[in-house]
Amino acid sequence: MRYHRxxxxxxxxxxxxxxxxxxxxxxxxxxLLRLAPGxxxxxxxxxxxSAADAARLRSELELDRPVVxxxxxxxxxxxxADLGRSFIDQRPVTAVIGSALPVSLALGGASLLLSFxxxxxxxxxxxxxxxxxxxxxxxAVSVILAASPAYWLGLAAIACFTYLASTLDLPMWLRLPxxxxxxxxxxxxxxxxxVDLARHSILPVTLLxxxxxxGVARYVRTSALDVMRSDWLRTARAKGASERRVLxxxxxxxxxxxxxxxxxxxxxxxxxxxxxxxxxxGWPGMGRLMVTSIVARDYPVALGxxxxxxxxxxxxxxxxxxxLPWADPRLRA
Amino acid sequence: MNDRRQRGPSLEASWAIPSVxxxxxxxxxxxxxxxxxxxxxHITDVLARRLxxxxxxDVHGDFHLLGTDxxxxxxxxxxxxxxxxxxxxxxIGAGLAGALGTLLGAIAGWTGGVVDRLLMALADLxxxxxxLVLLLVGVALWSPGLRTVLVVxxxxxxxxxxRLVRTEVITVLARPFVPAAHALGAAPPRVLFRHVLPNxxxxxxxxxxxxxxxxxxxxxxxxxxxxxxxxxxPSWGNMIAGGRDLLVIAPWVAxxxxxxxxxxxxxxxxxxxxxxxxxxxxxxxR
Numbered sequence: 001m002r003y004h005r006x007x008x009x010x011x012x013x014x015x016x017x018x019x020x021x022x023x024x025x026x027x028x029x030x031x032l033l034r035l036a037p038g039x040x041x042x043x044x045x046x047x048x049x050s051a052a053d054a055a056r057l058r059s060e061l062e063l064d065r066p067v068v069x070x071x072x073x074x075x076x077x078x079x080x081a082d083l084g085r086s087f088i089d090q091r092p093v094t095a096v097i098g099s100a101l102p103v104s105l106a107l108g109g110a111s112l113l114l115s116f117x118x119x120x121x122x123x124x125x126x127x128x129x130x131x132x133x134x135x136x137x138x139x140a141v142s143v144i145l146a147a148s149p150a151y152w153l154g155l156a157a158i159a160c161f162t163y164l165a166s167t168l169d170l171p172m173w174l175r176l177p178x179x180x181x182x183x184x185x186x187x188x189x190x191x192x193x194x195v196d197l198a199r200h201s202i203l204p205v206t207l208l209x210x211x212x213x214x215g216v217a218r219y220v221r222t223s224a225l226d227v228m229r230s231d232w233l234r235t236a237r238a239k240g241a242s243e244r245r246v247l248x249x250x251x252x253x254x255x256x257x258x259x260x261x262x263x264x265x266x267x268x269x270x271x272x273x274x275x276x277x278x279x280x281x282g283w284p285g286m287g288r289l290m291v292t293s294i295v296a297r298d299y300p301v302a303l304g305x306x307x308x309x310x311x312x313x314x315x316x317x318x319x320x321x322x323x324l325p326w327a328d329p330r331l332r333a
Numbered sequence: 334m335n336d337r338r339q340r341g342p343s344l345e346a347s348w349a350i351p352s353v354x355x356x357x358x359x360x361x362x363x364x365x366x367x368x369x370x371x372x373x374x375h376i377t378d379v380l381a382r383r384l385x386x387x388x389x390x391d392v393h394g395d396f397h398l399l400g401t402d403x404x405x406x407x408x409x410x411x412x413x414x415x416x417x418x419x420x421x422x423x424x425i426g427a428g429l430a431g432a433l434g435t436l437l438g439a440i441a442g443w444t445g446g447v448v449d450r451l452l453m454a455l456a457d458l459x460x461x462x463x464x465l466v467l468l469l470v471g472v473a474l475w476s477p478g479l480r481t482v483l484v485v486x487x488x489x490x491x492x493x494x495x496r497l498v499r500t501e502v503i504t505v506l507a508r509p510f511v512p513a514a515h516a517l518g519a520a521p522p523r524v525l526f527r528h529v530l531p532n533x534x535x536x537x538x539x540x541x542x543x544x545x546x547x548x549x550x551x552x553x554x555x556x557x558x559x560x561x562x563x564x565x566x567p568s569w570g571n572m573i574a575g576g577r578d579l580l581v582i583a584p585w586v587a588x589x590x591x592x593x594x595x596x597x598x599x600x601x602x603x604x605x606x607x608x609x610x611x612x613x614x615x616x617x618x619r
Contacts, residue, residue: 025461032470147598149550151557152573152591159580272463276554290466291558294473302470309466 014321018314029306030074033299034067061087074303083307084300086293093304096289101308103181104278104285108271110201111208115270116263118209119216120255126217127224128247139221142214150211150273154280157203176203179282204274204281212270219262220255227254257328264320268313348607351600358597362416369410387585400585402575408589415567415590418479419597422568423549426486430548431541433487434494435534441495442502442533443525453499456492464489468551472560482561486548494540501533508532535612543605546598553594569594 045053058064062073077084083093122142126135145153161176177200227233228251236250275287286305293301325331387400387408399408441452459467471485505511506529514524549569555561556570564571569590576587 021457021461024458028458029462029470032474035474143599143602144595147546147550147602148595149553149557149570149573149591151554152587152594155573155577155580155587156591159584163581268463269465272465275465275469276557279558290469291560294469295560302473306462306466306470309462313461313463 011322014318018318022310022314025310026078026303026307027071027075029303030071031067033302034070078307083304086301087298088296088301093300096301097286097304097308100284100286100289103283104271104274104287107201107204107208107274107277107283107285108267111205111274112212112263112267112270114205114209115212116216116259119213120220120259122213122217123220124224124247124251124255126221127228128243130225135221138217142217145211145214146218148211149276150207151276151280153211154204154207154277157207158280161203176200181283200281204277204283208270208274208277211273212266215266216262220259223255223258224251227251230254257324257331260323260327261320264316267316268309271312272309347603348611351603351607354596354600355604358416358600359420362413362420365413366410366417369407386583387589399589400583402572402586403579403583408586411567411572412569412590412593415569415572416593416597418562418566418568419549419552419570419594422479422482422486422552422562423545423597423601426483426548426552427490427541427544429483429487430490430544431494431537434491435498435530435537437491438495438498438537439502439525439530439533442499442506443529449499452495456495459489459492465551465554468555469560472555477555477560477563479562479566482552482555486551490544490548494537494544497540498533498537501536502529505529505532539605539609539612542608543602546601546605549594549598549601 045057055064062070065073074084083097085092086096122138126138129135165176181197181200233246233250236246241250271286274283274285275291277283278285278287279291286308289301290305290309292298293305385397385401387397389397389400397407397409399412401407402411437452437456441449467489468485471489472481475481475484511524511528514528515521519527552561553568553570553573556568557574559571559574562568562571564575572590573587573594576583576585576590579586
């Protein structure tokens with residue numbers, strides 16, 4: 001019970017602080033975008049539009065008011081959860097983001113889970129057999145992956161599995177589609193649709209997962225080596241615990257907390273990092289939306305993207321913070 | 334500590350190879366475009382020279398070490414010219430971000446109070462969005478180009494190092510030689526710059542070195558998206574972008590700059606790691 005008394009005000013404070021930080025992030029993005037040179041009206045109007053047209057559009061979009069007024073009106077709307085409409089096609093921003101966010105979350109989430117699974121296992125194997133050929137080989141692969149740009153690896157993957165595979169006449173299951181989430185022009189139902197989606201996902205998900213797994217493996221290897229030097233692990237071995245039990249029970253439970261923290265830190269980065277993978281493979285996700293909206297000066301959509309990314313970071317951090325006592329009992333005191 | 338002694342020889346090796354590699358690259362990017370007879374930006378006989386594979390001669394009998402691109406420009410010379418920009422962006426971008434972070438971190442740790450809280454709140458604010466998102470917003474603010482990329486890399490790269498330096502400064506401030514210096518009559522700036530900062534600088538230098546590779550990668554990514562260095566000025570990122578639709582008929586156009594990029598980033602990260610290990614060794618023996 002004492003735990004609750006101490007913990008609750010702290011939690012309230014953390015949530016309040018997070019909300020304040022979130023508001024500051026949104027305001028900062030708003031101010032930065034409004035300070036940018038480049039008039040949205042010139043991007044939106046067809047070439048040859050008159051100055052009067054531009055003025056009318058600007059007043060329609062409320063861009064002719066002072067920045068302070070614009071900020072106040074934007075803040076009022078945002079607090080009522082109204083993110084406005086896209087300057088370009090007049091769709092509500094929530095709808096635009098609502099169609100792009102699931103794509104990125106699915107892509108980022110699937111590859112993140114895969115990367116933690118593969119990376120954690122690889123890292124523990126490396127730590128258990130330190131100095132072996134396996135350790136050195138995995139280290140080499142993960143170091144090279146960490147130094148390679150995602151878009152370049154994506155191009156290499158497309159070159160191998162799409163072009164090279166069809167030139168060599170490899171079996172159909174090795175010839176993977178390069179672009180899009182589904183085969184264009186074909187409307188499949190049920191299982192067929194799922195298989196099609198899965199085939200299109202293999203390259204981008206594997207690519208993002210491999211890059212992520214490289215980082216996770218390096219981190220897990222270091223953390224596991226730290227744990228392996230600890231007194232309690234030596235004690236466990238001295239008591240006669242089998243190597244399997246040492247790894248599964250003593251090591252694994254000590255890796256839970258660092259892995260949870262890393263997961264929360266990695267989630268937003270993975271979703272943002274999928275910009276390149278989305279661009280290469282032509283997936284209509286958040287990354288591409290962010291780039292196109294900024295280039296076209298579509299302020300409401302760009303702000304909406306920043307809001308979504310910021311929310312993702314802060315929610316992930318909050319979740320990690322509240323789950324840490326579960327992962328590491330020493331923090332429950 | 335046991336393992337450190339075991340790893341002794343390999344440590345020194347990992348220090349020498351990347352240094353030599355980076356030095357060779359630096360000489361290459363400075364010398365090759367300057368002495369080369371071929372202008373890496375000039376387009377001549379396109380039909381005769383375009384898409385020559387690596388290690389072969391074109392119709393005019395000129396040898397192309399790494400082949401040519403779709404306009405018949407020699408890839409080796411272009412790579413070296415692009416390397417100038419990539420290395421410049423990496424070193425200046427990460428270096429100035431590190432310097433800014435060190436300065437702000439030192440101020441925060443040294444003064445404490447309101448200044449400290451404001452600076453750390455600003456760092457939190459900027460860390461609350463993924464760096465790539467900040468970069469995209471920042472790059473869109475001004476016309477794309479070298480200056481924009483540098484400004485954006487510096488303003489989004491200082492936060493981690495500022496936190497690091499702040500912690501170090503606070504730790505160093507608690508050590509006895511600081512009040513001793515004060516007692517001997519040293520002016521506060523002298524105490525900060527002569528006694529505190531040198532003792533707090535190690536991790537910042539390591540983080541800055543590791544940041545160079547990251548900055549090179551980010552610049553190439555922005556250039557690949559068309560938001561960084563603009564053609565005709567070559568950068569490794571926009572060279573890869575230029576080879577994107579030639580993957581089938583001329584894979585080397587995208588492959589060659591990519592390999593250069595990976596090797597450069599690997600070298601800088603090895604250098605950073607070696608530096609960190611040496612620093613850790615010094616701390617253990619101190």
